[in-house]
Every structure is written in C-alpha cells, then in structure tokens.
Amino acid sequence: MVINIDKVTKSYRVGSGFFLHGKKKIFALDDVSFTLREEEILGIVGESGSGKTTIARCILALTKIDEGRIEIQGRDIQSASRKEKKDLRSRFAIVFQDPPSNLNPRHRVKNSILRPLLLRGVSPQEAKERALEAMEKVKLDARYLQSFPHELSGGQQQRIAIARALVLRPDVMILDEPTSALDISVQAQILNLLLDLQKEMKMSYIIITHDLNVIRYVCDRVVVMYMGRVVEMADRNTIDQHAKHPYTKLLLASSPVLDPKDREDKRAVRWERRRMSTSKRPVT
Amino acid sequence: MEKLLELRDLSINYLVKDGALSAVHQLNFDIHRGEIFALVGESGCGKSTVAFSIMRLLQGNEVVDGEIVFQGEDLLSLDEAKMEKIRGKHIGMIFQNPLDSLNPVYTSGSQVAEAISLDEKDKNVILEKVIKLYESVRIPDATERVKSYPHELSGGMRQRVMIAMMLSRNPQLLIADEPTTALDVTVEAQILKLLRELRDDFGSAILLITHNFGIVAELADRVGIMYAGELMELADVEEIFHCPVHPYSKALMASLPRITKEQGRLKTLEGTVPRIIGEFQGCRFSNRCEHAIEECFQRKPELLEWRPGHFVQCLNKEVLHGD
Amino acid sequence: MSDLAYIFKKNRYLRVGTIMVMILLFIALFADFLAPFAFDEANREARLEGPSADHWFGTDEFGRDVLSRVIFGSRIALRVAVLGVSIQVLIGVTLGLISGYFAGVTDQVVSFLADLTWSLPPIIMSMAVITIIGKGLDNTIIAISIVSWAQYTRVVRAKTSSLKNMAFVETALAYNEGHPSILFRYILPNTIPSIIVLVSLSIPNTIMSTTALSFLGLGAQPPSPDWGLALSSSILYLMNAPWLAIFPGMALVYTVFAFNLLGEGLRDLLDPRLRAR
Numbered sequence: 031m032v033i034n035i036d037k038v039t040k041s042y043r044v045g046s047g048f049f050l051h052g053k054k055k056i057f058a059l060d061d062v063s064f065t066l067r068e069e070e071i072l073g074i075v076g077e078s079g080s081g082k083t084t085i086a087r088c089i090l091a092l093t094k095i096d097e098g099r100i101e102i103q104g105r106d107i108q109s110a111s112r113k114e115k116k117d118l119r120s121r122f123a124i125v126f127q128d129p130p131s132n133l134n135p136r137h138r139v140k141n142s143i144l145r146p147l148l149l150r151g152v153s154p155q156e157a158k159e160r161a162l163e164a165m166e167k168v169k170l171d172a173r174y175l176q177s178f179p180h181e182l183s184g185g186q187q188q189r190i191a192i193a194r195a196l197v198l199r200p201d202v203m204i205l206d207e208p209t210s211a212l213d214i215s216v217q218a219q220i221l222n223l224l225l226d227l228q229k230e231m232k233m234s235y236i237i238i239t240h241d242l243n244v245i246r247y248v249c250d251r252v253v254v255m256y257m258g259r260v261v262e263m264a265d266r267n268t269i270d271q272h273a274k275h276p277y278t279k280l281l282l283a284s285s286p287v288l289d290p291k292d293r294e295d296k297r298a299v300r301w302e303r304r305r306m307s308t309s310k311r312p313v314t
Numbered sequence: 315m316e317k318l319l320e321l322r323d324l325s326i327n328y329l330v331k332d333g334a335l336s337a338v339h340q341l342n343f344d345i346h347r348g349e350i351f352a353l354v355g356e357s358g359c360g361k362s363t364v365a366f367s368i369m370r371l372l373q374g375n376e377v378v379d380g381e382i383v384f385q386g387e388d389l390l391s392l393d394e395a396k397m398e399k400i401r402g403k404h405i406g407m408i409f410q411n412p413l414d415s416l417n418p419v420y421t422s423g424s425q426v427a428e429a430i431s432l433d434e435k436d437k438n439v440i441l442e443k444v445i446k447l448y449e450s451v452r453i454p455d456a457t458e459r460v461k462s463y464p465h466e467l468s469g470g471m472r473q474r475v476m477i478a479m480m481l482s483r484n485p486q487l488l489i490a491d492e493p494t495t496a497l498d499v500t501v502e503a504q505i506l507k508l509l510r511e512l513r514d515d516f517g518s519a520i521l522l523i524t525h526n527f528g529i530v531a532e533l534a535d536r537v538g539i540m541y542a543g544e545l546m547e548l549a550d551v552e553e554i555f556h557c558p559v560h561p562y563s564k565a566l567m568a569s570l571p572r573i574t575k576e577q578g579r580l581k582t583l584e585g586t587v588p589r590i591i592g593e594f595q596g597c598r599f600s601n602r603c604e605h606a607i608e609e610c611f612q613r614k615p616e617l618l619e620w621r622p623g624h625f626v627q628c629l630n631k632e633v634l635h636g637d
Numbered sequence: 638m639s640d641l642a643y644i645f646k647k648n649r650y651l652r653v654g655t656i657m658v659m660i661l662l663f664i665a666l667f668a669d670f671l672a673p674f675a676f677d678e679a680n681r682e683a684r685l686e687g688p689s690a691d692h693w694f695g696t697d698e699f700g701r702d703v704l705s706r707v708i709f710g711s712r713i714a715l716r717v718a719v720l721g722v723s724i725q726v727l728i729g730v731t732l733g734l735i736s737g738y739f740a741g742v743t744d745q746v747v748s749f750l751a752d753l754t755w756s757l758p759p760i761i762m763s764m765a766v767i768t769i770i771g772k773g774l775d776n777t778i779i780a781i782s783i784v785s786w787a788q789y790t791r792v793v794r795a796k797t798s799s800l801k802n803m804a805f806v807e808t809a810l811a812y813n814e815g816h817p818s819i820l821f822r823y824i825l826p827n828t829i830p831s832i833i834v835l836v837s838l839s840i841p842n843t844i845m846s847t848t849a850l851s852f853l854g855l856g857a858q859p860p861s862p863d864w865g866l867a868l869s870s871s872i873l874y875l876m877n878a879p880w881l882a883i884f885p886g887m888a889l890v891y892t893v894f895a896f897n898l899l900g901e902g903l904r905d906l907l908d909p910r911l912r913a914r
Contacts, residue, residue: 126808127804131805134809136827137822149812
C-alpha cells in the first residue's frame with residue numbers, strides 16, 4: 031500500500047473581505063477516502079470544481095488539510111517535519127495539465143530537468159546521465175536539452191515534463207490532465223509512453239482527468255469525484271458496465287461516444303438525468 | 315439537397331518573416347442547408363482559419379484566394395457594409411471562449427436584446443422575446459438570468475447565451491469553433507444537444523470546427539478531415555469512423571482511445587506537420603505516411619470521389635482499391 | 638533576414654524610439670567633443686545673442702552658449718533616468734514580489750501603501766519630501782522615486798500572483814525548491830519583460846517631474862545646465878530672447894518622446910497581450 035487517504039476534508043474561504051466574517055466556506059474536499067496500491071494506475075475523474083486537483087496538492091502537502099490523514103507508506107505527510115516532508119515528497123513526481131506552463135519559460139529544458147535532481151543532492155555528473163537516459167525513454171533527441179520550452183511543440187513539452195518526472199525515479203507519479211491539451215495522435219503517443227514506463231519502472235500513477243475514454247484505456251481502478259466527494263470507487267470495468275451512482279451514470283452518458291453508431295442509444299439516458307447537473311451545481 | 319455554402323479553391327497564405335506560410339490550400343467543399351458539417355483536424359491544420367475567412371474576420375496579413383459562395387454570392391467580393399449584414403443576419407459564429415465574445419459591462423440579456431432590437435422597438439416585447447430565447451436554450455431562471463452580467467454566469471451558461479443570441483437572428487449558417495472545449499463533459503453534452511436542436515428545429519446548417527472526434531461522432535452528418543491546410547478525406551460521419559480510406563484518417567481513428575490497455579495498443583503517428591512556405595511539391599502528408607510511394611513526393615494528389623459522396627485525396631492505388 | 642532585423646522592420650515605434658534614444662546616448666556620452674564651449678563658459682561680450690554661426694542656439698544672460706548647455710543637459714536627463722528608475726525598480730519590484738508571493742496581511746499592507754502613494758499628486762508629495770531631505774538634483778530624484786515606485790509594485794504583484802499558481806512553480810515546490818529560489822529563479826525572470834516595458838515608460842515621467850521641480854527651483858541649482866533650470870531662468874527674457882526657452886524645451890520634448898516611443902515599441906514586442914490595438 032503506497033498512499034492511504036483517510037477521511038480528508040479541506041475547505042477554503044472565499045470572498046474578498048478584510049475580515050473573516052462575510053466570507054463563505056467552500057469544501058474542496060469533503061470526507062474523501064481512497065487508497066493507491068502498489069504498481070497501480072488509479073484514475074480520478076470529475077469535473078472542474080470537483081476537488082480532483084486539490085487532492086494532488088494535499089498529497090504533496092503543498093496545502094494543509096482541515097481534517098483526516100494522508101499516509102504515505104505509513105507516514106503522515108501533513109504533520110511531518112520539514113525534513114521528513116522533503117523526504118516523502120521525493121518519492122513523487124508530478125506532471126500538470128497545461129504543457130506550456132509546466133516548464134519555466136526562462137529556463138532551458140536541461141535546467142528544468144536537472145534542477146530537481148540537484149536539489150536532492152544528486153551529483154551533476156549523475157544528473158546529466160539520468161537526464162540523457164530519461165530523454166531516451168520519452169523518445170526525444172538529446173539536443174532538445176538545449177532548447178527553451180517555447181521552441182517545442184505541445185507534445186514535446188509534455189514529454190519533457192514526463193522526462194523531468196522520470197529522472198527522479200519516483201514510486202508514484204501524479205498526472206493532472208496529462209493529455210487534455212494535446213491532439214489525439216499526440217495523446218496516443220503520451221498514453222502509450224506512460225503505459226510502457228509504468229511497466230518498465232514499476233511505478234504507480236494517479237491520473238486526474240475528466241476524460242473517461244482516457245481512463246478506460248489506461249486505468250486499473252477509478253475514483254469518481256463530485257463536488258468534493260468521492261461518489262463511487264471501483265475497478266474500471268465495474269464502473270464502465272455497472273456504475274451505481276447517478277452522477278457516474280450521468281458522466282458516462284455525457285462522455286463523447288467516439289462512434290457515431292452509439293449516438294441514439296445514449297441520448298435517452300442522458301436527458302433523463304439532465305436535471306441533476308443543472309439544478310445541483312452552483313452557478314458560478 | 316440545396317447548397318448553402320460552397321468553398322471553391324480557397325487558399326490562404328499568411329505573410330510571415332520568411333515568406334508566405336500556406337495555412338489553407340485549394341480547399342473545396344459544400345455545406346448543404348440544415349446539415350452539420352464537421353471540419354476536423356489537429357492544431358495548426360488551418361481549420362479555424364477557414365472559419366474566420368468565411369466570416370471575413372481574418373487579421374489582415376493574409377492573402378486569400380478562391381471563392382466562398384454563400385447563397386449564390388461570393389463573400390470575398392462583397393463590400394464591408396453588405397458583409398456586416400450577412401454577419402448579423404445570415405451567418406453566426408460561436409467561439410471556444412464565450413467570455414471573450416460577450417461585453418463585460420452590459421448584462422447578458424441586453425446583449426441578446428440588442429440583436430433583436432434591429433427589427434423590434436417595443437422594450438417589453440424585446441424583453442419577453444429575450445426571456446423566451448433564454449428558455450429555449452434551457453437557461454434556468456430565465457427572468458433572473460437576463461439581468462446577469464457575463465462574469466456571473468458559468469462557462470456553459472455563457473455559451474448558451476451566445477447560442478440564444480444566434481437563435482434570435484435565426485442564421486442559416488452557424489459556425490461553431492471549438493464550442494465546448496472549455497466546458498465540463500456534462501455541460502458539453504448539453505451544448506451539443508442544443509446545437510442539434512438548433513438544426514432540427516430551425517433548420518440552421520452548422521459548420522463545426524473541432525479537434526475532438528468525440529464531438530464529431532456525436533453531432534456531425536458529414537466530416538472533412540484536414541491536414542496541413544488541405545482536405546484529406548470527406549465523407550459521411552459513419553464512413554469516416556467505420557471505413558476511413560486515407561492513411562491519415564486511418565491513423566487518427568486508430569489513435570482514438572476506444573479500447574482498454576488489455577485489449578490492445580493505440581496507434582500513434584510519428585513525425586510532425588510540415589510548415590509550408592511557398593510552393594510545396596507532392597502530398598503534404600507524404601513524410602509521415604506509411605503507404606507513401608515515390609509519386610507522393612512529386613505530385614500533389616487531388617480530392618477525388620472514391621465512392622459516391624466519399625472523397626479521398628491520395629495517390630496510392632493500393633490504399634484506394636486494396637483490401 | 639535575421640530575427641532582430643525583422644522585428645525592427647515590423648515594429649515602427651521600436652525602430653524610431655531606439656534610434657532616437659541612441660542619438661541621445663551618443664550626445665550625452667560625447668558631450669565634451671560635441672559641445673563647442675564648456676557649459677559654464679561665460680562671455681560678457683556676447684550676452685543674450687540670438688542664434689548665429691558662432692552660437693547656433695544663441696547665448697544666455699551670462700553669455701553662455703545655449704547649444705553647449707543643452708548638450709550637457711542631456712547628461713543630467715540621463716542621470717535622472719538611470720538613478721530615478723533604479724530606485725523605483727528596487728523599491729517597487731521588491732515590494733511587488735513580496736506582496737504578490739506571500740499574499741495575506743503583507744499583501745494588504747503593501748497594496749495599501751501602493752494605493753496611497755499612487756493616489757497622491759506626485760509633484761506636491763515630492764516637494765514635501767524635498768523640504769525634509771533638502772534641495773538639489775539628487776535629492777529631487779530620490780524624492781520623485783519615493784513617490785512613484787507604486788506602478789512597479791502593482792504590475793509585479795499582479796504578475797507574481799498569477800505566476801505563483803502556474804504549474805512550473807507548483808512543480809518546483811513539490812520538488813522541494815525553497816521560497817527564495819522560487820522567487821528569484823522562477824518568478825522574477827518571468828516578470829522582467831513587464832519591468833523593462835515599465836522602465837522605458839516611466840523614464841519620461843521621471844524626467845518630466847524632475848524638470849518640473851528644477852523649474853520650481855528645488856532641483857538642480859545654478860550653474861547646472863539642467864533643462865528645467867534653463868526654462869525657469871528663461872522666463873525673464875521670454876520676449877526678447879525666446880531661444881533660451883525654445884531649445885532646452887525642444888530637447889526635453891525630444892527626450893520624453895524618444896523614451897515614450899521606445900516604451901510603446903517594447904510593449905508591443907515583449908508584452909503582446911497589453912497591445913492596445
């Protein structure tokens with residue numbers, strides 16, 4: 031068992047007053063529990079505002095939680111000492127959604143990749159070797175190490191972000207919408223790459239996405255989140271064929287079909303449940 | 315079916331530092347009345363440029379060649395006053411980010427009202443009409459929502475307001491440029507349904523510009539697949555999804571995540587889209603094509619009818635007649 | 638065609654602005670060679686003479702060559718630009734980074750201070766500061782800078798608070814990067830384009846304000862060839878010796894215009910989203 035998330039609650043106060051009253055409390059995470067197993071690809075699916083990205087930030091202790099525990103191999107990261115936090119974080123790598131903002135636009139690719147290694151006290155020589163090795167793994171020519179991010183395409187930028195994650199040799203990789211900004215042929219490349227790497231390096235992934243088709247292709251288990259709560263959690267096939275929660279069903283029905291033949295079958299199901307998504311979500 | 319819009323040999327070149335960048339090259343296709351035509355392709359293939367050129371909203375550093383015939387008139391040769399009338403009444407456009415197309419200092423309702431007030435002067439009648447429009451695009455609490463400012467509405471609601479604005483003009487052609495990219499899937503599904511109803515109830519034709527094959531599968535009647543500024547294949551949506559002919563279309567279909575990792579692997583497409591400055595010899599896909607023959611590097615193929623209603627631009631006879 | 642040449646070909650403001658500023662720099666740098674006389678060389682024989690072959694811009698009430706004084710005055714203008722803007726950048730950028738990055742109470746205090754200084758009339762405020770720290774050119778520059786750093790703070794703060802939520806900053810934090818390093822390696826370099834644009838746009842303001850204070854007698858003191866001082870002493874002779882006002886005035890207009898053009902050009906180049914057209 032690598033990560034255990036137990037009854038985590040996290041709220042924000044929103045509003046722009048100088049004093050606390052008059053600000054509203056919004057629950058980004060409300061009593062969230064799930065586990066990530068060894069060498070597992072776990073998908074977290076949900077829409078904007080469902081709290082799926084907040085989870086990633088909590089796991090890495092980039093933000094504090096109100097209640098609950100997040101255990102990484104038995105150690106509570108939220109209450110850990112500064113040194114221990116650093117140590118625990120070093121088991122993770124993270125790749126965010128938007129390829130251009132994933133890399134510092136003012137740093138050469140080489141610096142972006144080497145920096146986290148040097149921070150961990152890896153010698154410059156070894157860091158360089160690992161960087162070359164990672165570039166090979168993500169199938170990019172080593173000359174791109176000298177480039178600036180804006181000189182690369184979206185797919186290449188995302189590979190660099192993955193390469194930067196790989197050099198750390200993490201146990202767990204957190205991927206926040208790793209392909210949603212990419213074209214489908216590039217998406218296929220990145221997904222295949224992720225699958226290959228996972229097998230080769232025996233990592234676990236947490237893939238956060240809104241795209242059920244991506245989840246269906248890569249994930250072993252799925253956590254469905256809705257407005258800060260986990261509404262359903264099951265094996266991928268179970269979710270796909272025997273979803274229980276009405277929100278999961280709505281999500282499945284809304285997800286684009288990828289085959290024009292399936293259009294008609296789903297339409298009936300979908301509009302039955304339309305009420306739910308329009309009336310329960312706050313208009314923001 | 316009657317042709318509403320015809321593109322004839324449309325070519326668009328951007329004037330850039332090192333010459334004329336070919337964004338769209340000799341594009342030919344028609345859109346019929348009441349049809350949903352999807353122009354699909356990956357980023358940089360020129361699909362949005364086509365949309366903007368139909369609206370004549372390009373930036374000004376382009377050279378446009380060919381004809382865009384809308385109801386028998388070539389839009390490219392109209393004067394600006396006439397074009398404005400067509401933009402207001404006959405062709406509407408909705409964009410990826412509706413917040414950019416709504417004026418933040420007016421209520422959403424008054425912006426829809428403005429569109430109506432061209433023909434109607436009585437304020438109460440206008441308000442009633444706006445509320446009706448809001449109801450017809452399924453905005454809950456229509457009476458209240460007309461008073462909301464754009465920033466007070468969610469992304470899906472804003473896109474509905476844009477569609478309401480379009481409905482008020484009842485355009486014969488609606489151009490939807492990535493209309494749901496910024497939206498959540500459940501909201502996306504609702505907007506798609508709205509677009510479908512717009513066609514079914516009002517008979518508007520829709521030119522759908524997107525890179526998302528899910529939306530195409532959900533909505534389109536016919537599909538044109540663009541690559542590097544040219545149409546590679548054009549056919550009914552079922553044909554495109556079930557028997558694509560062009561190697562590029564095939565590769566795209568094989569890269570759609572329709573399977574699980576246990577069932578197989580997604581196909582990928584190596585290489586990158588060429589950046590074409592000035593003249594280009596041969597097929598624009600040839601450098602990435604696994605079926606490329608020598609001829610493909612020398613001669614530009616033409617978009618030919620492969621089967622009734624199914625057009626393919628490919629030189630390799632084995633691709634066209636094999637299997 | 639190289640990138641630089643293309644940029645200059647496309648961006649007219651940048652092209653003209655750069656040339657004008659280069660000319661100004663050239664004049665200031667080689668003032669000793671370009672000026673026919675020393676700026677304080679008085680000639681009792683030739684007082685208040687109009688433009689002539691000997692004195693292109695005429696002479697002033699002490700018989701000093703106006704052309705030479707205008708040329709040497711450019712050094713003062715540039716000194717004002719460099720010193721003034723450095724102080725503003727130092728105060729403004731530091732506070733902007735801190736308040737944008739740490740948010741909370743620090744941010745509220747800094748923003749309040751920035752809004753306060755922003756809302757007070759700069760000339761009156763700097764006059765108040767001068768009464769405390771005393772007259773003189775450098776003191777004037779300091780006074781002006783103390784009251785006009787706020788624009789840097791505002792821009793840098795806004796930029797910082799959006800940058801700190803970008804994925805690359807979050808990733809760096811997750812990879813155990815420390816806060817000072819985040820500020821100086823990740824955030825500051827990405828605010829530099831905006832700062833450069835602001836610098837070139839705030840130079841003219843700083844020069845104008847300093848000139849105004851010199852005009853009022855609070856800044857540069859005689860016999861300095863400062864343009865503002867020249868304008869102020871020309872008032873007495875405005876009717877019979879207008880060249881005393883015209884040439885320093887034109888130099889001032891030229892300088893302000895040059896930096897404004899450069900600023901506009903840089904803005905188009907570095908910060909395309911701010912483009913007004």
